[in-house]
Amino acid sequence: MRTLLSSLLLPLLALPAVAHDLIxxxxxxxxxxxxxxxxxxxxxxxxxxxxxxxxxxxxxxxxxxxxxxxxxxxxxxxxxxxxxLIALDSHAGMVEIEMARPTRDIADVGLNNAELRAASAFNPDSEIIPTLRRNGISHVQLVPEGEAMAGQSALVGLDSWTVEQALVPSRMGQHLYWPELGPLASDDEERSKQLKEHDDALRQIRTLFADAKRYALGIKAGDKIAQQRNLAAMAPLFDDAATLFIHVDREQHIEEALKLCREYQLKPVIVGGYDAWRQAASLNELGARVIYASVFSLPQRSDEPVDLAFRIPALLSDAGVPFAIGYSGDWDSRNLAFAAGYAAAHGLGQDKALRAITLDAARLLGVDDMxxxxxxxxxxxxxxxxxxxxxxxxxxxxxxxxxxxxxxxxxxxxxxxxxxxx
CATH class of the missing domain: 2.30.40.10 (Urease, subunit C, domain 1)
Incomplete structure (x- = not known):
């Protein structure tokens, strides 16, 4: 509700700053x-x-x-x-000025906001949208952020009067942000605290999915259960009627996420996926896919080649992992084609790079006519x-x-x- 209200109030509070005048x-x-x-x-x-x-x-x-x-x-x-071009993992139209909190409507508080829809916060008059179109982007996947279950994404076109006109029918997507453990402290006490916090976060996610699964089974069995919208919104995941997008980069945490997916027989999409190529066998075993959104990132380990981030799409392709190239952000989503070009020049090739930001992106979202x-x-x-x-x-x-x-x-x-x- 807070997300919906803020999306309604945003044009009233900051209209001169956020409305382009293109018809x-x-x-x-x-x-x-x-x-x-x-x-x-x-x-x-x-x-x-x-x-x-x-x-x-x-x-x-x-x-x-x-x-x-x-x-x-x-x-x-x-x-x-x-x-x-289709920009995956984008906040375009949900953020106007990154440093101005009233113009950022991408997240809500709490561990489970599965019922929230990113489309409710989309501003089709955003000044950012025309800059994306100028760079060949016709559609974006609007993605929410959060602590764990952040909500539902949507595919929208970038030329419309209203949100309803912008929406393109696509497969339901639920977004889970995996807790990632940063560099461990040298101090034993501090390191133990970090590990405990990470274990607690994993336990919360397991509990969240166990509750959602029980809720879904109870509804199917016709039990009288108090309505819980966030748990009800997760139910399609267990019937393969929705896709779970897991935002995670590091190998250890990808392993943790895939373990959860095996338990609930889910075919996830890994978003970010810096280390996804290292888990290629497990991803292929599960039928998982990847939105690689880190083409321009720096090496994450001191012994990695400086150009590794550019070569990861080629490594995924060589390993047979289905993937698309995304560009996480809002205004900077305009750099999508540039990122694909870098991947093309570092082993992926022109044809596969173009496909990764067009046809493969559409199919990953369950759209078969784009x-x-x-x-x-x-x-x-x-x-x-x-x-x-x-x-x-x-x-x-x-x-x-x-x-x-x-x-x-x-x-x-x-x-x-x-x-x-x-």
């Missing part, structure tokens, strides 16, 4: 035919000198010399067309001059969300134009 595009009313482009389809390779037809918000045809009576035609010769240029898929496309994984040469010219051409103007661009005239 959302109207629904596609006329067919659009882009001709002679290079299509990076993700799912079917690269197609040179190929046409793409958008009809009623979806990709209607792909081929050479397409015909569409009455369609608006755009000569895309020399241009590249990509699927819209993330690729395929007939029948949503018309989420990027038109660029160059390689979008290279921020120096990408030069995105247009972004379409569900066939609607989105305004790529933003606050930074306005300021740039303003001071050019000084």
């Amino acid at each position: 959302p595009a109207t629904a596609q009313s006329r067919d659009l035919l882009l001709r002679h482009a290079t299509l990076y389809t993700v799912s079917q390779g690269t197609l040179e000198d190929t046409d793409l037809l958008l009809h009623d918000g979806r990709i209607a045809a792909i081929g050479k010399q397409l015909a569409a009576e009455g369609a608006e035609e755009i000569d895309a010769s020399g241009k590249r067309i990509y699927p819209g 993330g690729a240029l395929e007939v029948g898929f949503r018309g989420n496309i990027i038109v660029a001059e160059g390689d979008i994984l290279d921020p120096m040469s990408g030069r995105i010219e247009a972004l379409f969300i569900d066939g609607r051409r989105v305004d790529l103007n933003n606050r930074q661009q306005q300021l740039y134009q303003k001071y050019l005239k000084k």
Whole structure:
């Protein structure tokens, strides 16, 4: 309730600071035919000198010399067309100014807030959103934060009047933040205290899941049980009707998390996942997946290569672990393609890197009509001059969300134009 109230009050308290003045595009009313482009389809390779037809918000045809009576035609010769990018593990639209607490609505107090929905705190008028669109991001996975069970994520498009218009149907996701033990103190007493606190935190999580499982079984059996919304919200996890996203990085703690998943027969998604490649066999055994969100992190151990964080996506790929690349944060989610480019240059390759921020990201969220240029898929496309994984040469010219051409103007661009005239 606190999260909901704060999301309602936020626009009233800080309207001048958080509302951009760009008007959302109207629904596609006329067919659009882009001709002679290079299509990076993700799912079917690269197609040179190929046409793409958008009809009623979806990709209607792909081929050479397409015909569409009455369609608006755009000569895309020399241009590249990509699927819209999906930013996983993002707070975009939930945070406006990081250092201003009234504009941050990403977390609530307590160990179990499974009933809370990140979408209730989403501000579609955030000034941050246009900057993400300018970098090719059409959708973000809104993710809450918390002590343990933080709540439910949502997939939203970045061009809408309301939250309801922004929401994209996707598989329910519950987010668990695993307690991670920092460097142990040299003092015996202090070290024992750290270990005890960690054990207590693990015990609380085990108790939380045991309570939720009993609650779910009781409801199924028709027992008369007092309603507990947070436990009820966790019930879909045990029927494989929801995905458990576990935010954890270190190998020891990934092991702890996977032990819990084995006990309750869960197929988790590890978020962060700095050490996930070290647990590849266990992850594959469980059918787990990874959102690797640490491409630009520093080495976490003194004896690690300085470029290890860049190479981890390639290590996951080589180990056969299904993964996508994310970029944790809010405004900095705009760097998603840049991160994928670094992974591509450090062993992953261009095709897999692009797939990790498009099709693999969509499938990880349970969405089967996004993330690729395929007939029948949503018309989420990027038109660029160059390689979008290279921020120096990408030069995105247009972004379409569900066939609607989105305004790529933003606050930074306005300021740039303003001071050019000084």
